Amino acid sequence: MLDELNRIRKSASLEIPAAHSSERLEALRIQFLGREQGALTLILRGLKDLPESERKKVGAAANRLRTDLEILFAHQRETLKKGAGTSRLLSERLDVTRPGIRVRRGHLHPITQVLRKIENIFLRMGFTVAEGPEIETEYYNFDALNIPDNHPARDMWDTFWLKPERVKSERLLLRTHTSPVQIRYMEKNAPPIRIISPGVVYRYEATDASHDIEFWQIEGLMVDRHISVGNFKAVISRFFSDLFGGKVEIRLRPAYFPFVEPGFEVDVMCLQCRGQGCSVCSKTGWLEMMGAGMVHPSVFKAVGYNPNPTTGGVQGFAFGMGLDRLVMMNYKIPDVRLMRGGDLRFLKQF
Numbered sequence: 001m002l003d004e005l006n007r008i009r010k011s012a013s014l015e016i017p018a019a020h021s022s023e024r025l026e027a028l029r030i031q032f033l034g035r036e037q038g039a040l041t042l043i044l045r046g047l048k049d050l051p052e053s054e055r056k057k058v059g060a061a062a063n064r065l066r067t068d069l070e071i072l073f074a075h076q077r078e079t080l081k082k083g084a085g086t087s088r089l090l091s092e093r094l095d096v097t098r099p100g101i102r103v104r105r106g107h108l109h110p111i112t113q114v115l116r117k118i119e120n121i122f123l124r125m126g127f128t129v130a131e132g133p134e135i136e137t138e139y140y141n142f143d144a145l146n147i148p149d150n151h152p153a154r155d156m157w158d159t160f161w162l163k164p165e166r167v168k169s170e171r172l173l174l175r176t177h178t179s180p181v182q183i184r185y186m187e188k189n190a191p192p193i194r195i196i197s198p199g200v201v202y203r204y205e206a207t208d209a210s211h212d213i214e215f216w217q218i219e220g221l222m223v224d225r226h227i228s229v230g231n232f233k234a235v236i237s238r239f240f241s242d243l244f245g246g247k248v249e250i251r252l253r254p255a256y257f258p259f260v261e262p263g264f265e266v267d268v269m270c271l272q273c274r275g276q277g278c279s280v281c282s283k284t285g286w287l288e289m290m291g292a293g294m295v296h297p298s299v300f301k302a303v304g305y306n307p308n309p310t311t312g313g314v315q316g317f318a319f320g321m322g323l324d325r326l327v328m329m330n331y332k333i334p335d336v337r338l339m340r341g342g343d344l345r346f347l348k349q350f
């Protein structure tokens with residue numbers, strides 16, 4: 001009997017530490033300690049058939065062996081568990097020092113970049129930014145701006161009409177300029193007014209390097225008592241100086257726009273040649289930058305303002321400029337169609 005116990009001890013102490021899976025370990029446990037047919041279990045069960053003298057000795061040895069085996073099993077179970085942890089660590093290893101995959105970052109479109117710069121300049125001068133719809137009614141786009149149906153000035157804009165939708169029997173169109181925002185804003189607000197209104201406008205015309213059917217305008221409006229052309233020159237000189245950096249010369253030339261009287265074109269002295277004449281300014285020394293003028297009394301009447309300064313009424317100036325053109329000058333871009341072309345080779349340069 002004791003020989004049998006030694007045989008079990010020898011075999012168990014070799015096989016248990018060599019078990020490399022929990023399945024194998026469980027099989028060994030059943031083999032030695034299994035409740036039904038475990039080798040040691042059978043010996044313990046047979047103790048009662050042994051003579052008194054032997055029973056004590058063998059019983060003690062068998063119990064000692066059972067304790068030793070249980071310790072061996074527990075130890076090996078622990079070893080396997082640690083091993084499993086280690087192999088998981090190995091398979092999911094993460095090298096935190098490895099360089100990451102570079103995320104490609106986008107950036108703002110050159111039009112947005114210049115627009116934000118412009119907005120900041122006007123915000124510093126106390127202007128606010130106003131916006132309006134890109135689909136307009138005939139009234140806001142033309143009539144309220146002193147351009148009635150039979151007015152020849154309607155021919156100055158080639159218009160995208162929306163058919164057949166109408167609002168209150170009025171025809172709808174894609175706005176041809178940002179000036180309708182002036183009307184909408186004055187209808188809802190009392191003077192004094194200082195706003196700029198950037199936005200996209202649409203013209204139904206053939207495209208080429210300097211014309212697109214869709215482009216950005218910035219509208220400006222200042223209304224108060226005693227606003228004069230002098231105020232306009234001061235505001236706009238400051239604007240161009242801040243935008244281009246340093247002192248910028250401007251000049252006003254008489255021009256016609258239906259919603260202003262008097263109206264003028266604003267030129268900026270060529271930044272390239274300082275007025276000497278070069279290819280950028282077509283040898284004139286000046287660059288045409290915006291249309292402007294003193295708000296026409298008919299426009300004030302249309303929004304319910306009193307246009308007569310002698311009876312406490314208001315005066316004001318308005319201006320409008322093409323943002324695309326400004327961006328093109330700023331970055332020396334040769335073709336306006338590149339702006340909305342979506343070509344990354346173009347956009348990545350800014």
Ligand SMILES: [Zn+2]
Nearest residue numbers: 270273278281
């Ligand atoms: Zn020049």
